[in-house]
Amino acid sequence: MTPANPPAQSGLPASPGQEIEGSASDWQSLIKTLSQSLAERGIEAGSAVVLVPYAQLMDVGRRAWSSHRPDGFAPRFESSRNWAASLQPFTPGAADLSMDMARDSLVASAFIDRVAPARADAELRAVMVTRLVEAARQLAPLAAAVPPEQRVAWAEALQQSLLPGPASLQWEGLVATLALTWASTSTYATDVLWNPQASPGAGVQALVVLQGFQTDPLAAALVAHWGERALSLSWRVGGSRASGWSLHACDDAEDEAQRAAACVIARVNQGHQPVALVATDRLLTRRISALLHGAGVAVRDETGWKLSTTHAAAQLMCLLRAASPRASMDDVLDFLKQAPRWPEASVLTLEQLAREAGVSQWRAAVRTASLAHALPEGLVEILSEMQSPRSLVQWLDAVAKALKATGLWDALQADAAGQQALLVLRLEDGAARELADIGETAGDSATSRSAGRKPLALFTAWVRDVLEGATFMPRGTGEAAVVILPMAQMLGRSFAATVVPGCDEVHLNPSPEPPGSWTAAQRELLGLPSRETLARAAANAWQSLLRMPHLDVLWRTQELGEPVMPSAWVLALQAEALHDGQDPRAPTTLVSAPSAPPAPSAGDVLPGALSASAYQDLRDCPYRFFAMRQLRLVDAPELQVEPDQRDMGNWLHAVLRAFHEQRGDARPGTEADRAALDQLALETAAAMGLNAGEGGAGFLPYEVVWPATRDGYLQWLATFEATGDRPGPRFVQAEAVMTSAVGPWKLYGKLDRVDAQESPEGPIPFVIDYKTESRKTTTDRLKEPLEDVQLAFYAALLPDDTLRAAYLSINDRPGSTSGDTATRLVEHTEVLEAREQLRAGLSHDMIRVAAGHPMPALGEGRVCEFCKARGLCRKDFWSVS
Structure with a gap:
């Protein structure tokens, strides 16, 4: 913007032939020199055109002239493009370099396809298209400075020196020659300045060029073209420096x-x-x-700034990402939250159900029964309509239709950046026809990709390039x-x-x-x-x-x-010993106000039932139990695209459940068990969306270690089920949901596996809990048997007076102990005594909670380091006594 009342001190003009010292009267000196030079040539100021180096100086020059020469007509202060536009409107040809990425990328692609058909892979071809557009745009000012009828000869004189050299520079040479050819055969908006209507004496009697810091090729060429009727004024950096640095x-x-x-x-x-x-x-x-x-x-x-960095561009791109066949659930949810058509409540419901179901891919969500009723109306159809390949014009029509169907169209039209995005992408009605024949005109219609059918990925890349190549100027x-x-x-x-x-x-x-x-x-x-x-x-x-x-x-x-x-x-x-500036920011004094560890009481907010993990929270930290079990403040599950260790554990649990439910007490042998496990592993991974096609490459490490995990488990199972003097345990039930009560408190839990151990007194329940954590972590759980909660809690769910319980550590490699195997049973030898102590302790603890006793945050140990409630208890801000 130009100031309304510019101070006397200005930029640095200099004069024609003789230089003017930069001072407070730079513009005054420049205008004085200009008016004198025009008067010496007998030229009225109103019949002269002054070309400025950039458009913002047009208004500055007009005001400077009116300030110092208020009488008479003023020269026309113009940029070259503004002058050309006033003489004749310009529309680029189908194969012209237009400085519009939507057109130029198509023309460049057609050129590449024409001279190098099927000689480069898709990635190299995309890089060549980008390089060609960049190179041609850099040559455009030079080509525009050559009269149109001389450009081909100008380019031919340079072609031989730009021919491809060594094989390693083949593609660079090809891009360079193509760029020169493209720039020399294009027409430009400023070509009218070479026409008779802009010739010396035809309406304009004199041309004055104000040079910037860098010579403008077109302005220099016009000075030579106008000869004696041209005046060149250069700006010199000089004069005294200002103060106040x-x-x-x-x-x-x-x-x-x-x-x-x-x-x-x-x-x-x-x-x-x-x-x-x-x-x-x-x-x-x-x-x-x-x-x-x-x-x-x-x-x-x-x-x-780049149009691609605006919110409007992000809205457009989120639609294309959601329509991709490999779209993640996050991509679709992002699109839904941008689209006004669907209410926020329905989108949040879908997100919550997707998190609970662990669905990370959109195509898996469409097939998930628990999400079917929550899918927003019309969403599947809108995204499915954008799956098949089509021509560029058809793609633009499809995108415009989708934007209107989702309500994004009105949102984009209400935003300045959105309006520009619709304009540069030709999404308005009928605008896409401009791009219909560009590829065929620039290249061979039989091979031009721009004239053919594009898959969604290529169209998305084109949209990204167009948005990246456009500049948004905020109003x-x-x-x-x-x-x-x-x-x-x-x-x-x-x-x-x-x-x-x-x-x-x-x-x-x-x-x-x-x-x-x-x-x-x-x-x-x-x-x-x-x-x-x-x-x-x-x-x-x-x-x-x-x-x-x-x-x-x-x-x-x-x-x-x-x-x-x-x-x-x-x-x-x-x-030069200039002084350092003072920081203008005003300092703010903050008074430290540490807080005391919280100790709330909530006897009137009790959970309806307790699980093993809930009671473990109470024993680890009462405040953690208060936040996560009484207030039920839990993190929403992540919609992770890549599977993690938790997914691995859930997958293995599901595989072993299906394996044992299918196998029952039959023992077909190691080979049959191995084949059954492999088949179930593949089916379960596909059903959970964990394979490479659904969840990306994150599951590949688990697939690599699966053979070792499987063989280790089967080796343990054969020993576990071996018959001798006393038959081994037999499988009874997997994922067994059980409940019991301790006084008024209800307990519930899901047991990974329950076997039956034969004994003289009859079958004894054998509770087994799978663990995929490190072997040391599993064994440490039972270093102090009476301190373990999980197995004792599971035992409390069973009414039997006699039972066994153990952790089954399943890994892909043996433990560090000599003779240890990949899969190892770690049995709780004092589970009955631990069960009784747990029942007594649980009753005592819950009575205190119900009575309103404080539930302090302990803030100690490893549990505190990984606690999800740490941000609530504010441990890092506690006062230190």
């Missing part, structure tokens, strides 16, 4: 963003408006802008207190104060890397700016910045824990 060394990127925002706000509060915020680091600038918006500061951004309302702009566009403009963050060695390099993959020889041949030219332009921009009043320069001293040096230009300023 401050240098700020910051800790890291976040500290730099906060301090930069504070500097801007301080300048605004001092009445120095407008403030220029120079963009050197895109991410840092976005963060500073967010902080300023949060503080209520009016900001105008002249740099913009400003009224006069802004802060203007975000590049350093090069400070030229010729006046700001009351300037803040320059990102002045470290990475983001403010005095010798910037030239864009593109061109070699130094190619850049010289083509006329692209060299590293030295770019470095000189950057240095001039920096020197012009130093003339700005009230300048704040900031840089970070570390990045991700690694030290970062200031830019070489900043080091030069430090060598």
Whole structure:
């Protein structure tokens, strides 16, 4: 934005032929020189066109002229594109380089398909398309500076030097020659400036070019074309430096963003408006802008940001991700939460059921009976409609239809970024026809992929590229207190104060890397700016910045824990003994207020029944029992795409349950048992969505160790069931749900497996609990037998006076003990005594809970380190006595 009343101090204009010293009257001197030069040539100022290096200077120049030459007509201050647009509207041809990623990517793809059909895989082809678009756009300013009738000859003279060299550079050479051909055969919006209607003397009597820090090829070519009727004014960095500088060394990127925002706000509060915020680091600038918006500061951004980073683009992409055949449940839920069609309550219900069922993939959710009634109306049909391949135009029509069906269309139209997304993707009615024949025109229609049917993955990649290639410029309302702009566009403009963050060695390099993959020889041949030219332009921009009043320069001293040096230009300023700036942020004193460990009482909030894990919580930490069992504050299960150790345990439990229920007491032999286990393992993994097709590659490690786990289990089972003087235990039931009571308290539990051990007194129940944890963890449970809760609790669920109980440790490798096997039975030898003690202790503890005794947070031991209620008890904020 241009300030409404720019101060006298401005950017750095210089003169034609002779240079004007930069001072408070730069514009005045420039306009004086311009008017004198036009008068000497007998040309009225109103019949001259002044080409400025960037569009924002048009208004600055007009106001400067009206301020210093209020009488008579003023010259037309124009950028080259604005001047061309005023002469003739422009519509690019089907194969022209249009600077529109939606068109250019299709044309580039058609070119690649035409010259290299079936010679590159999909990934290499995609990279070549991106490189071709980038290279052609870099050549476009050079091609536009050549008269249209001379471009083909210009390109032919350069083609031989750009032919592919060694085999290792074959693709680079191919992209370079294609880019040159594309740029030279395209028409440009500024081509009208070479036409007779824009020739010298036809409406415009003189052309004046104000050069920026870097030479504009088109402007230089027009100066030569206009000859004596052209006047070139260059800007020179010179003059005295302004005062009021401050240098700020910051800790890291976040500290730099906060301090930069504070500097801007301080300048605004001092009445120095407008403030220029120079963009050197895109991410840092976005963060500073967010902080300023949060503080209520009016900001105008002249740099913009990628359309792909806006919320509107995220809404579009979430639809395409949800429609993918491999969409995760998270992808679909994200889409549902964005779409206005479905109420929030129904989406939350589906999410809760999906978490409880452990469904991580959308296609598995469609087949899950427990989720069938919760699937939002029309969702399956909308996503299914976007599965089959189709042409680009058909894809755009399908996306527009889906957006309207889900309510996202209206949301996008109500958002400025959404409107631009609909525009660049041609989603409005009839707009997609523009792209229908682009591929066929640019390439061979028989082989052009852009004219054929695209799968969803390729279409999604195209949408991503289009959104990434478009720039969103947020709309400003009224006069802004802060203007975000590049350093090069400070030229010729006046700001009351300037803040320059990102002045470290990475983001403010005095010798910037030239864009593109061109070699130094190619850049010289083509006329692209060299590293030295770019470095000189950057240095001039920096020197012009130093003339700005009230300048704040900031840089970070570390990045991700690694030290970062200031830019070489900043080091030069430090060598001049410039003082460090004061941090404008006001310090806030925080008084430490540690809390005491909580000890609530909730005798009127008792669980209806107790499980083994619930009573374990009570014994580990009363507060944990209060939070998770009485208040029922539990974490929602994760919708994990990749299976983890918990999934492995659930899968193994399900496999062994199915195996033993199918096998019963039959003992067909090791080979038959192995085949049955393998078949059930595959079927169970598929049913649970754990195989590679559903859950990704996360289950592969468990599939690798399965043979060792299976053989270890069968080896143990053969020994366990062996008959001798006394028959071995026989399988009775798996996943047995049992209940009992201890006084008024109900107990319940699900036992992994119950066997029957024959004895002279009759069958004795044998409770077995599977454990897939480490062998040491399992054995440590019974180091103190009377302290174990789980097996004693399970024993309390059975009315039998005699029983056995054990943990079955199932691993894929033997334990560390000599003679230990991969699967080992760890029996509780004192389970009956432990059961009686548990019954007495449980009754005593629950009576105290019901009576309202405090339930303190213990805050001790390993249990506390992994407790889900740790954030509630606030252990890290307890007072230390």
